[in-house]
Amino acid sequence: MAPTENQHFGVNMSSLEFARSVFGDEEDIGRSLTCGSIPGDIESVILDSSSPWRLKDLELPPEPIMPLLIEAYFRRFHWYILLFHEHSFWNNTYKVYCQPTWRRRDLSDVVTVLIVAALGLQSVLQDCNWHGHNTFRIHSINHRQLLLDLVSEVRLHLIDLQANPRIEAVQVSILLSCFYMFHNSPSLAWSTSGMAVRAAYALALHAKAPVSQDRIAAQVRYRCWNHITVGDGFVTMVYGRPASVDAAFADLHELEQTDDLTILPALLNLTGFSECSNITSKVTFHQMKFRLYDIIRQALNRFRLLRPSQPITNDDLVAISQAIKDVEASLARWREELPYLYNFEYWSEADRWARLEYSLQDRPADIQEHAEIIILQAAMLQLLYDGAVILTHRPLLKCQANTMPFSGFMVDLMQKSLDAVIRAALRMSSFPVHKFEKHFVVSIVLHYLFMAGVILCIVPTSQPFTNTAQEAKSGVVRIIRASRTMAQHNRIARQTDMLLTELLKIAVQRETVEALNTSVAGYQWNEAEPLLESEMWMTKDAQLPLEGPRQVSQANTALYQPDKGLIHSEFSMDIPELLQSYHTLDRGAARDELSDQSMLPSALLPLDPHSVFVSEQLDDIFGSLQSSY
Numbered sequence: 001m002a003p004t005e006n007q008h009f010g011v012n013m014s015s016l017e018f019a020r021s022v023f024g025d026e027e028d029i030g031r032s033l034t035c036g037s038i039p040g041d042i043e044s045v046i047l048d049s050s051s052p053w054r055l056k057d058l059e060l061p062p063e064p065i066m067p068l069l070i071e072a073y074f075r076r077f078h079w080y081i082l083l084f085h086e087h088s089f090w091n092n093t094y095k096v097y098c099q100p101t102w103r104r105r106d107l108s109d110v111v112t113v114l115i116v117a118a119l120g121l122q123s124v125l126q127d128c129n130w131h132g133h134n135t136f137r138i139h140s141i142n143h144r145q146l147l148l149d150l151v152s153e154v155r156l157h158l159i160d161l162q163a164n165p166r167i168e169a170v171q172v173s174i175l176l177s178c179f180y181m182f183h184n185s186p187s188l189a190w191s192t193s194g195m196a197v198r199a200a201y202a203l204a205l206h207a208k209a210p211v212s213q214d215r216i217a218a219q220v221r222y223r224c225w226n227h228i229t230v231g232d233g234f235v236t237m238v239y240g241r242p243a244s245v246d247a248a249f250a251d252l253h254e255l256e257q258t259d260d261l262t263i264l265p266a267l268l269n270l271t272g273f274s275e276c277s278n279i280t281s282k283v284t285f286h287q288m289k290f291r292l293y294d295i296i297r298q299a300l301n302r303f304r305l306l307r308p309s310q311p312i313t314n315d316d317l318v319a320i321s322q323a324i325k326d327v328e329a330s331l332a333r334w335r336e337e338l339p340y341l342y343n344f345e346y347w348s349e350a351d352r353w354a355r356l357e358y359s360l361q362d363r364p365a366d367i368q369e370h371a372e373i374i375i376l377q378a379a380m381l382q383l384l385y386d387g388a389v390i391l392t393h394r395p396l397l398k399c400q401a402n403t404m405p406f407s408g409f410m411v412d413l414m415q416k417s418l419d420a421v422i423r424a425a426l427r428m429s430s431f432p433v434h435k436f437e438k439h440f441v442v443s444i445v446l447h448y449l450f451m452a453g454v455i456l457c458i459v460p461t462s463q464p465f466t467n468t469a470q471e472a473k474s475g476v477v478r479i480i481r482a483s484r485t486m487a488q489h490n491r492i493a494r495q496t497d498m499l500l501t502e503l504l505k506i507a508v509q510r511e512t513v514e515a516l517n518t519s520v521a522g523y524q525w526n527e528a529e530p531l532l533e534s535e536m537w538m539t540k541d542a543q544l545p546l547e548g549p550r551q552v553s554q555a556n557t558a559l560y561q562p563d564k565g566l567i568h569s570e571f572s573m574d575i576p577e578l579l580q581s582y583h584t585l586d587r588g589a590a591r592d593e594l595s596d597q598s599m600l601p602s603a604l605l606p607l608d609p610h611s612v613f614v615s616e617q618l619d620d621i622f623g624s625l626q627s628s629y
Contacts, residue, residue, distance in 0.1 A: 036046075049105035058114070058153035061146060066117050068132040070094065072118030072452045077440040079373045080380065081178065082223045082286050083171050085216050086260045089116075093168075108168035111157050115175045120182060123440045126489040151179060162199060169199040170224050174231060181235075182443035193235050197244040200228045206249045214257075222253035226290045233297040237391060239445070247301050252290050256282040262519035264370050271359050272352040273371075276341035285342055285377040289384065292334055298386050299327040305397055312399055314407060317362055320395050321413050327392045334386065345376055376435060380445075383431055386424040387448045390455060393417035421455050422468065428452035429475030433482045439546035446483060448493040453479045453500040460511035469511065476504045 060066075074086050077106070084093075096102075096109035124130040125143055136143060149321060154176060161169045173196035181189035205225035209218035232245040260284045268277045302323050308316040340346045347353045353375060360368045396417040406414070429452055436442040452475070459472035480500050486493035 009524045013501075022511065032335055036206045036313055046381055049103060051104045053102045053104045053107055055110070055153055056156045058149050061141060064135050065132075065139065065141065065146075065266055066097070066113065067094075068135060069117035069124075070113070070119035071118045071120070072124045072130070072132065075369070076123035076438065079377065080439075080441045080444075081174075081227060083174060083220075083227060084116075084223075084241040085220055085258060088216055088220070091190075107157060107160060108166045108172075110166045111154055112170055114150050115154045115172050115179075118147055118154065119175055119389060119440060121147050121150070121178060122179065125440070127438045151176070151184075158195075160198075162195065162398050165199045165202050166562065167203065167205075167220060167224060168229060170203065170205065170228070174224070174227060176230070177235075178440075182447075190235060190239060190241075193231055194244050197228055197232060200225060201249075206251065208253075216258065219256060219258055223286075226252050226255070227287070229297065230290060230293040233300065233366065236300055237296060242304065243297065245297075247297075250294075250297065252294055255285050255287060261286075263374070264365055266363075267371055267374070270371060271356045271465065272347060273341070273356075276339065279339050279341040282374070282377070284339060285374075285381070286560050288334070288338060288342060288381055292384050292388060295327065295330045295334060296391060298330070299323075299388075306597070307393070308399075314410060315452060317396070317399060317406070317410050317413075320399070324392055324396060324417070331385065331392065338381065341374065342378045342381055344378045347378055376439070376441075379432065379435070380441065383445060383448050385399070386428050387451060388453060389424040390421045393421045395422065416599050418462075422459060425452035426471060426475050429456065429478045431482075434485065437486060443490065443492045446486075446490065446496055449479045449482065450492070450496045450500065452497070454503065457500070457503045457507040461514055462510040464515040473504065473508070476507075480504070 070089075074089075078086065079086065093109045093112055096106050097113040099106065102110060121143065124132065125147070154172065158172070158176070161172055173192050177189045177192040177196060180186065180192060201222075201239050205221050205228065211222050213221075229245055229250050232243050235241075236243045259282075263282060267273050268280075304321075306316075306319060306323065308320070347356075354369065356375070362370055363371075396414055399414070429451060431445065431449065433442065433445050433449065436445050456472040456475045456479075460469040463469045480497055483493040483496040483500070487497045488494075
């Protein structure tokens, strides 16, 4: 049943709705308008749903292939982005796909199966241990070609899907946007995510489901709308552009416990789970994720409305700092309400994660998989929280580049903001990204690590040769190394490796320049008294440290430790050794992969023309680093 706009969008209505409200229904006035012919008409376009329909270009793979890919989707994607009810998908959507012939009404279901299979295939593409590879070899199927063919076929039907929108139009647009975002074209990702929002409003997904609607169908509506708000917040944060979701109609739906989200009872007796037996559903993770993104969305909306003067004034800074304080309070409340089961600090204490993995060794594969997913969900909430901290304080950090004199109070606030983002970025630099390598979400993780790496590259310049600067450089090295292990088969990892490697070189160079910038008053090097021959002999071949006694740079290899800061293990690397350890970058190849230009933060502008390639194509790889604050 089509939604009624004047019930779901306040007193606003279309021109046709206004005419109907004044003159009554068309039947009452003795005429019939063609449905959908007038802009603003909310009725569906009448199509011959019984006419034959088929795919345009795709040759369907052999029968065993699609179930394998759909299973991969629900194991490696569905746990983070919740759009379907798994059992209903198999019983309804996939059953339509399996029909020998299709009608026009089957378009939505068939295209949904294709995009789900494509995302499943993308998730297992580089996993050598995936059990489905042998089936692909038996049928002589090229993984990458099938992926391209699936996505290409979905694109061919995308407009038809929107012409008579059903819930599948929203789901397909979301999933296609996810694929474009991290594995193809971020520019198209922006556009297709906007299509998902429009389709969601056309279906009034933001409103409560009709009482007559099936409970599971209503929950699928709510899941899709909640992700619409999350996805819109994410792309707004990444691209620095205005949100597509209207803040007046952006409330989240409360999800209910359903059978597909139940935590297996067998898990509740395992190490770490027994202390959290009050949580029996994974719906808790999704609700906490939705709430966190809602805080981020509200922060972005508030920052967007701030219009600092040029040059910025102390009144502007007070307004920004008050907004930051309010967001911090919301984040603190969210943190306090986070249950232990989804608190990554809890799993990091007392080696709980390691002990859990040990206890799972002799358990069935499904038990191991379900336990791992819950830990990964907890880790993702920690990562999202730290990303929100950085996002919250970013406007005030941007003001530090201003040359105007600040009051002591504002200087203290800026320092607190810097300290907060450094702590968050250091925690992110120790994120166990290797645990996510076999899941689609790894690209999201790498995006957040890139954000943390940029923050940490600022520290050596602002605090040269301090312990904090050394920790920051170690943190960047950890991110680079983690990215490098995945660079061969992950686009985001490859670009993170190249960009952060170059940024770290720039940061180290600027750190040295900044440290040597303070000269001794009245001293001119060309007027200095030459060394005596005996003095030259004493200094010959001497290994004199630039910083006095050698300091060991500490690399954080532990997980999160609450109230104790970061627990470090020894890691020593001189700056020359660090720079020599990097692979020689193929800058020509880097330019080939990158196409647009985006400005780096002002503190990281290249010192020489050879470093300028870092600033190329960032928008094409990661969206826009600029914000509209």
